[in-house]
Amino acid sequence: xxxxxxxxxxxxxxxxxxxxxxxxxxxxxxxxxxxxxxxxxxxxxxxxxxxxxxxxxxxxxxxxxxxxxxxxxxxxxxxxxxxxxxxxxxxxxxxxxxxxxxxxxxxxxxxxxxxxxxxxxxxxxxxxxxxxxxxxxxxxxxxxxxxxxxxxxxxxxxxxxxxxxxxxxxxxxxxxxxxxxxxxxxxxxxxxxxxxxxxxxxxxxxxxxxxxxxxxxxxxxxxxxxxxxxxxxxxxxxxxxxxxxxxxxxxxxxxxxx
Amino acid sequence: xxxxxxxxxxxxxxxxxxxxxxxxxxxxxxxxxxxxxxxxxxxxxxxxxxxxxxxxxxxxxxxxxxxxxxxxxxxxxxxxxxxxxxxxxxxxxxxxxxxxxxxxxxxxxxxxxxxxxxxxxxxxxxxxxxxxxxxxxxxxxxxxxxxxxxxxxxxxxxxxxxxxxxxxxxxxxxxxxxxxxxxxxxxxxxxxxxxxxxxxxxxxxxxxxxxxxxxxxxxxxxxxxxxxxxxxxxxxxxxxxxxxxxxxxxxxxxxxxxxxxxxxxxxxxxxxxxxxxxxxxxxxxxxxxxxxxxxxxxxxx
Numbered sequence: 001x002x003x004x005x006x007x008x009x010x011x012x013x014x015x016x017x018x019x020x021x022x023x024x025x026x027x028x029x030x031x032x033x034x035x036x037x038x039x040x041x042x043x044x045x046x047x048x049x050x051x052x053x054x055x056x057x058x059x060x061x062x063x064x065x066x067x068x069x070x071x072x073x074x075x076x077x078x079x080x081x082x083x084x085x086x087x088x089x090x091x092x093x094x095x096x097x098x099x100x101x102x103x104x105x106x107x108x109x110x111x112x113x114x115x116x117x118x119x120x121x122x123x124x125x126x127x128x129x130x131x132x133x134x135x136x137x138x139x140x141x142x143x144x145x146x147x148x149x150x151x152x153x154x155x156x157x158x159x160x161x162x163x164x165x166x167x168x169x170x171x172x173x174x175x176x177x178x179x180x181x182x183x184x185x186x187x188x189x190x191x192x193x194x195x196x197x198x199x200x201x202x203x204x205x206x207x208x209x210x211x212x213x214x215x216x217x218x219x220x221x222x223x224x225x226x227x228x229x230x231x232x233x234x235x236x237x238x239x240x241x242x243x244x245x246x247x248x249x250x251x252x253x254x255x256x257x258x
Numbered sequence: 259x260x261x262x263x264x265x266x267x268x269x270x271x272x273x274x275x276x277x278x279x280x281x282x283x284x285x286x287x288x289x290x291x292x293x294x295x296x297x298x299x300x301x302x303x304x305x306x307x308x309x310x311x312x313x314x315x316x317x318x319x320x321x322x323x324x325x326x327x328x329x330x331x332x333x334x335x336x337x338x339x340x341x342x343x344x345x346x347x348x349x350x351x352x353x354x355x356x357x358x359x360x361x362x363x364x365x366x367x368x369x370x371x372x373x374x375x376x377x378x379x380x381x382x383x384x385x386x387x388x389x390x391x392x393x394x395x396x397x398x399x400x401x402x403x404x405x406x407x408x409x410x411x412x413x414x415x416x417x418x419x420x421x422x423x424x425x426x427x428x429x430x431x432x433x434x435x436x437x438x439x440x441x442x443x444x445x446x447x448x449x450x451x452x453x454x455x456x457x458x459x460x461x462x463x464x465x466x467x468x469x470x471x472x473x474x475x476x477x478x479x480x481x482x483x484x485x486x487x488x489x490x491x492x493x494x495x496x497x498x499x500x501x502x503x504x505x506x507x508x509x510x511x512x513x514x515x516x517x518x519x520x521x522x523x524x525x526x527x528x529x530x531x532x533x534x535x536x537x538x539x540x541x542x543x544x545x546x547x548x549x550x551x552x553x554x555x556x557x558x559x
Contacts (some may be wrong), residue, residue, distance in 0.1 A: 002289050002527055041527070048474060048527045091529070215315040217324060218526040222286040223279070224302075225317035226333045238333045239310040246286070254447045 002220060003028065004041075004091045009082045010064055015141055016143035019069045019115070020080045021056075023063050024088055032058045033097030034123035035188075035211055035250045039219040040067070041089040042075040050091050051075045054188065056118035057125070065196055068118040068146060074258070094219050098123050098186050105130040106183040110154065111171050111197060113138040113189025117146055118210060124153035124187055134180055138171040138189065143163050161243045172196050182206065186250075191258060200254035208253040210247070212246045221246030229257040234235075259543050260550045263297070263517050263534075266418035266443035268379045270297035270352055270518060273551060274536045276509065277499045277522030278303055278382060278422070279328065279357035280473075283342035284349070290529035294534055297518060298352035301342065303434020304382045305445045306367040307360050308334040318455045318464035323474025323501065324523055325453050327467035330358050330387055335371050343375055344410060352379040354420070358387065362407055366414050369432070373416035381417050383407070386449035388425030396492045398449075401436035408440035418443035421479045423488070426452050428483050432493035446497040446520070447488060448481045473523040477503040482514050490557055503531065505538020515556040 009028035015021045028038070029164060032055050039050025046102035057066035060074055071077050100123070108131050112120040117137050122195055133154030133241040137147075150156050159174040160168030167174040172210065174180075187197050188211035202206035227241040232255065234242040242256070261272040275298040278387030281287055284299045293299060313333025318325045332338070336357075338353040346353045358367035365383065372378050385398035385407060397407045408421055421437040423430055425448040434445055444501055451470025454466035481500020501523070502508050518533050524531040539551070548554060 004290070036524070045475075046524075047319060048322070049319050050322060050527075192486065194326075215317050217326065217523075218267060218286070218315045219530075220286045221287075222282040222302075222528065223317065223526060224311065224328050225314075225326060227311070227314060227316070227331070235476045237308060237310075237331050238337055239331060241310055245483075 001031070002092065003095065004089065006087050006089050008050045009084055009086045009088055011084055012082055014080070015068070016145040019067065019068065019143070019145050020071070021068045021170070022079065022082065023064050023066050026090065027091045028060050028064070028090065029065050030062045031156070032093045032125045034100065035097035036093045036095050037249065038065065038090045038092035039094060040066070040076045040079055040158055041091070043089070044074070044078055047075050049217055050082065050219050052094070052213065052219060054119040055093070057122050058099070070115045072167070089144045091219055093241070095245055098211070098250050100128070102207060102209065103184050104129050104184070106153070107132040108134065109179065109180070109182040109185045111137070111185060111187040111189065111193070113171055113193040114140065115187055115213070116187070116193070119144055119188050120186070121149050121153065124150060129197030134182060136171045136174050136180070138174070141163070172200065185209065187211065195258055196251070198258065201248055201253050208213050209250050210253050210256075211249045212244050212251060212256070212258070213249065219245050231255050231257065259540065259548070261540065261543070263551055263555075265329060265497070265517050266380065268352065268418065271520040272297045272511065272536055272539065274532055274539070275300050275354065275518055275520040276435060276525065276532060277498065278384065280522045280525045283338075283346060284344055287525065287529055290359050291470055291533055293349040293351050296351045296532055298354050298379070300354040300382055301356055302332060302354040303330050303358035303387070304332050304335055304338045304514060305330065306364050308332065308337070313466040315465050316467075317471065320453065320472060320476070321453055321506055322476030323456055323472055324526075325465055325470030325472050326450070327465050327470040329467070332358070335368050339371065339375065343377060347377045353377055353395055354380045354382050355386050356422070358384040360379055362410055365407065365411055368543055369411055369415045373414070377415055380420055380444070381415055382420040382422050382446055384412060384422050384495050391437045392490060398433070399427055401432050401516035405436040405440040408437050408442050412441040420444040422449055423447040424449050425480060425484055431487050434488040434492045438494050442494060444495045444497065445488060445492065446499065448477075448484050448500045451480065472500065475503050475524070477501045482510050485511055485516050486514040486558070502535065504525070505535045508535050509542055509554065512551070512554045513556070513558040517555050526552060
């Protein structure tokens, strides 16, 4: 059930330059899944629309959500100022999560690039024990946010753009350098990375599920702002334009034209 | 206390509606809003065939509002009749269908199809979408073109028709008078105001269509002014909209001359806005001992 609620900030800290880690106490956590997102509303009424931010972690007691986000503008700058005990307005939980059942008993890549890394943490936590989890993450430099958390949930391979840690380059270079293989891919990150993964999965003939983003207004499927071109006709408008917020944000790579 | 309002012989339980394109056909807001409590659901625009809409990005935030250039993506009348109408019929609210087209024939096609559906109370004719290059706005920015399409649709429509007016004209009262003269049963205003936003870091337009329609609280004073001007110029009823966020905003529109109001972009900001406006209007009527909502229409002094 989707709701807009006023929740409470449990903690907030900067874990890398301009990257913030906020825990929010909320009952929305009871139904939250990896790959879903929440809309976070700035209190400054000159900025009206909810900011879509992926869920990084669901607390074990299912009473809190963790978001890890980058300051990208006025809204996220405001969120970064929130302290323990402050209120935060959120809409959630939104979108469909990653299809974790597709990974049962398989070798899997969990691929995150930059601010696409956070949802990989909750995904790694939710994937069943039968899954061989290879977590491949790409950073700009040696600011390796969430690395320790990820290491508790799988084998982590790192790529950095400046070559300061791990493979120099991106996540695709890390796969190659480490000679990694998988049956299924789950990914979130910048569009060039997702395009490369789509191509890689098609060449290898394996399933890939990618999480997309787009400018959104409502977050619930009404405004039709955040569409992606699809191979088949979409079920809402019957025009090959699926809604990222509600039909996604996770799509099988072969279904979308990116 | 009577919150009812009547437009073209149709009585609504209260004056609160949803602005076309901000509420789908209600399905997406069913989880948040008891649709039975709304005066009417005004649907997203529907054409005779599916429309794919514009490239992305389609939306951008601006100070106190937003720009959109969705381009009227819609599934076409066939899917709409099979899916959206049966959904809305489950609720005790009036259904107003927004109709879009690229030619007079397109509009006529949809209007005739909807004529067979008695659950549809009224038709709102979208001749003012600023984001579709062919048709649409071309009918809504010249008085003679608006007159012609209105009179043509009146020949075919079984339900009363509401002409939705564009604010992107020199004098909106000229457009209002042309629609009235052609037989429009009601008017709705305002559609979005054409705007532009440039991303200075990327040196690119914030939305792919370059221009988009501005909505949200920042446009409200313009909308209230236009509703007032139109109310002075015509006798047919007006549905007022443009940046309504609260009951106070809605009452401003009613005092300016609107018989009903629509909540638009604020549905995106707070999905419960419509219900808060319904309740707030009741509170206002209690506070000021207003017996009939209709006593407030055009009551500004």
